[in-house]
Amino acid sequence: MTTDATAFPQEARAALTNARLQGALNHLKEGFQVKRAKAFDAYPIPFESLREQGRAIKEAALSQLDELLLQFEAKVTANGGKVHWARDAAEARDVITRILKESGAKTVTKGKSMVTEEIELNPHLIANGLTPVETDLGEYIIQLRNERPSHIVAPAFHLRRTDVEESFREAHQALPSSRVLDNRPALVSEARGILRRHFEAADAGITGANFLVAETGSAIIVTNEGNGDLTRLLPRTHIVVTGIEKVVPRLEDVSILLRLLTRSATGQEITSYVSFMSGPKHADDADGPQNFHVVLVDNGRSALLGSPVREVLQCIRCGACMNHCPVYGAIGGHAYGATYPGPLGAALDPGLDGLAKTYHLPFASSFCGRCETVCPVKIPLTKIMRFWRNESFSRGIPASSFNRGLKLWAWAARRPALYRTFASLAARVMRMIAGKSGRVRSLPFLTGWFIVRDLAKPASESFQSQWRRRP
Ligand code: SF4
Structure with missing residues (x-):
């Protein structure tokens, strides 16, 4: 168990392979989600x-x-x-x-x-x-x-x-x-x-x-x-x-x-x-x-009150957002390394503890939005996480290859012809890597990303080029 939210990626990976924790997390659905749904229906x-x-x-x-x-x-x-x-x-x-x-x-x-x-x-x-x-x-x-x-x-x-x-x-x-x-x-x-x-x-x-x-x-x-x-x-x-x-x-x-x-x-x-x-x-x-x-x-609450994320102060600490969050459901609360875990923590901890310590947490979300659909006081949690992501990026926290990669992507995305050339080249390379298996399981510059994911082989022709050929 850590109290260091900057260790979130390592802690999350460890939590995913912790069989004892995974057993406990299996009870989230039965223990909380079903009971809440029944109470709402009644x-x-x-x-x-x-x-x-x-x-x-x-x-x-x-x-x-x-x-x-x-x-x-x-x-x-x-x-x-x-x-x-x-x-x-x-x-x-x-x-x-x-x-x-x-x-x-x-x-x-x-x-x-x-x-x-x-x-x-x-x-x-x-x-x-x-x-x-x-x-x-x-x-x-x-x-x-x-x-x-x-x-x-x-x-x-x-x-x-x-x-x-x-x-x-x-x-x-x-x-x-x-x-x-x-x-x-x-x-x-x-x-x-x-x-x-x-x-x-x-x-x-x-x-x-x-x-x-x-x-x-x-x-x-x-x-x-x-x-x-x-x-x-x-x-x-x-x-x-x-x-x-x-x-x-x-x-x-x-x-x-x-x-x-x-x-x-x-x-x-x-x-x-x-x-x-x-x-x-x-x-x-x-x-x-x-x-x-x-x-x-x-x-830190007064500062939040005057900020674009003041709605996070509406929280009544019910825990429903974490009970329904696929990320919390996969790793539990300790991996967050902060007082408040789950979507609530991703929205609140940066305001209380500062982004320098908690910058990973707003990224610990699939943005499926389940958290805000169950929040009893309708806090726009994903909007708040997005705000912290932007803040983190604009303040250069952390000054990592991730931020440099995003800047490069933004630069290319503003130049459509160049972007299309890159995308088509990348798709060709990925098709070669995928080969007969039909899956891309690693790329040299995205090793971390592929630890728990893979990608389908890209189609031989892009959507845009098919769209241009339509009758
Ligand atoms: S669901 Fe809403 S009110 Fe409940 S803990 Fe999460 S943010 Fe707070």
């Missing part, structure tokens, strides 16, 4: 109209983001909480560490949060003498294995049951070695027992937020395991860490977005838990944290 009105509403809500929210965030902050403050603003990952990490130290926290439970992955929070907490424990089952498993999520909804999607058993036996050595762990319920039960002790001992809890509501100052999370509620309610201090783009004006907006999110992500009408977090425990509340903080992370 929806009482045409789902397209719901997608359009979702898109409009997110687009309108982005166009008044500054006002909504200030309204959200005022409400959280009125509710007894505190909002912190972080310009980048380093500032976010520092704010969170300061809150934890000031509250005297040592152990920290965490709900699933891709933003905390993005800002690389866990290593920073550990370096500062704190002990973060992931409590979402998938996140807990990959934390034990020192890995990163391979999917934004199902972080341990790439692992088999036997991998999890192996990790649990290694990590939970205080438990009897003779215990039976050869089935999923046994693994879940063991994780539940271990995590319950962490929940009881935690001084602070950190969660993400799927949505923020400006009119009420609420952060909302959806979970299926209930770990989010135990993370936010049991410790003295609760910190919500989330991106600034998550805010929408009203609770009513969330009711639309929730319908889209859960159906698109897991094919559920609604998740087991939908938790609304609006501040610390009040005198008449049965439970809740004494201190409530929200850390609003920018980390």
